[in-house]
Amino acid sequence: MPAISATAPGKAILVGEHAVVYGQPAIAVPVEQVRARAIVKAAPDRAAGEIRLQAPAIELDARLEDLPENHPLAAALRGVFKELGIARPPAFDLRVTATIPAAAGLGSGAAVSVAAIRATAEFLGRRLADEQVSRLAYEVEKLYHGTPSGIDNTVIAYRRPVYFVRGSPQNLIEIISVGRMFTLAIGDTGIPGPTAITVGEVRQGWQARPEHYERLFAAAGALARRARGCLEGGDLEELGRLMNENQVILEKMGVSSPDLDRLVQAALQAGALGAKLSGAGGGGNMIALVEPDQAERIAQALRRAGARQTWITTIAAASKGEENGESRIQRGA
Numbered sequence: 001m002p003a004i005s006a007t008a009p010g011k012a013i014l015v016g017e018h019a020v021v022y023g024q025p026a027i028a029v030p031v032e033q034v035r036a037r038a039i040v041k042a043a044p045d046r047a048a049g050e051i052r053l054q055a056p057a058i059e060l061d062a063r064l065e066d067l068p069e070n071h072p073l074a075a076a077l078r079g080v081f082k083e084l085g086i087a088r089p090p091a092f093d094l095r096v097t098a099t100i101p102a103a104a105g106l107g108s109g110a111a112v113s114v115a116a117i118r119a120t121a122e123f124l125g126r127r128l129a130d131e132q133v134s135r136l137a138y139e140v141e142k143l144y145h146g147t148p149s150g151i152d153n154t155v156i157a158y159r160r161p162v163y164f165v166r167g168s169p170q171n172l173i174e175i176i177s178v179g180r181m182f183t184l185a186i187g188d189t190g191i192p193g194p195t196a197i198t199v200g201e202v203r204q205g206w207q208a209r210p211e212h213y214e215r216l217f218a219a220a221g222a223l224a225r226r227a228r229g230c231l232e233g234g235d236l237e238e239l240g241r242l243m244n245e246n247q248v249i250l251e252k253m254g255v256s257s258p259d260l261d262r263l264v265q266a267a268l269q270a271g272a273l274g275a276k277l278s279g280a281g282g283g284g285n286m287i288a289l290v291e292p293d294q295a296e297r298i299a300q301a302l303r304r305a306g307a308r309q310t311w312i313t314t315i316a317a318a319s320k321g322e323e324n325g326e327s328r329i330q331r332g333a
């Protein structure tokens with residue numbers, strides 16, 4: 001049996017990180033230049049149920065049964081077996097690799113989960129819907145930090161720009177009908193920014209000064225609503241201004257850092273339309289909205305200002321049907 005491979009993109013949050021955990025809307029886009037890949041190979045010489053997991057980047061080489069309940073990759077696989085009602089899967093090897101830097105705000109955890117879930121399901125002869133993949137990946141996200149909004153697993157499973165509102169009992173997920181192609185330059189501070197830490201710090205800040213933080217969350221939510229209009233209408237100048245405003249709010253939440261601030265300033269000085277940290281902050285990545293012909297120059301400016309790595313990514317305009325307002329609206333986990 002040939003090996004089965006599945007990949008998943010990274011992601012960037014355009015507007016609304018952190019506030020999205022508190023029920024405000026946020027917008028995220030897939031970043032196709034960085035990817036996670038999962039490869040599944042049958043191991044017919046082993047007994048059914050014997051599954052081996054390998055992830056060289058984290059020096060993981062273990063049998064599934066030896067991994068604890070809360071191990072993210074093990075949890076992803078167990079979730080697939082449960083979803084498909086398979087008690088004893090045939091023996092296989094699963095190997096995971098990624099070009100997405102870890103703990104950097106680019107969704108590496110969710111991308112690894114999505115790729116592993118898709119490859120495993122396909123190996124078992126089933127193709128899962130995006131909604132199912134997202135829901136299973138969300139269960140894994142909870143192991144990284146207790147209160148994930150669900151935006152990472154959603155944008156990565158759907159691979160489309162999404163307007164996302166965390167809700168109870170259901171999230172609102174709308175695929176944005178992008179009116180005009182746009183380009184982002186992404187700069188990596190090279191400093192890890194673990195999501196659990198900054199999300200925890202924002203929670204502490206909110207508990208200590210609820211009114212202050214709720215004002216910041218509401219302001220970020222208002223920016224996300226306006227940014228959606230800019231994306232649909234193709235008003236990139238205004239979108240850039242909204243990203244700058246979002247950066248100020250994130251600074252007030254305490255999740256930016258001197259390295260992120262330096263890269264944001266470098267991008268703006270080099271002519272970006274807007275720039276902000278993206279993801280949990282505290283380190284990790286920033287994004288700059290750029291004119292396509294300026295992208296390489298701005299990426300260079302980011303590297304001169306200390307970015308360890310840079311990427312340039314474009315988000316395509318919606319195809320014809322979607323331009324007519326037929327954006328997919330989904331309510332799901």
Ligand code: PMV
Binds near residue numbers: 105106148280
């Ligand atoms: O984990 P990251 O850095 O890719 O971004 C998560 C975005 C947050 O809003 C900070 C947390 C969340 O669960 O939405």
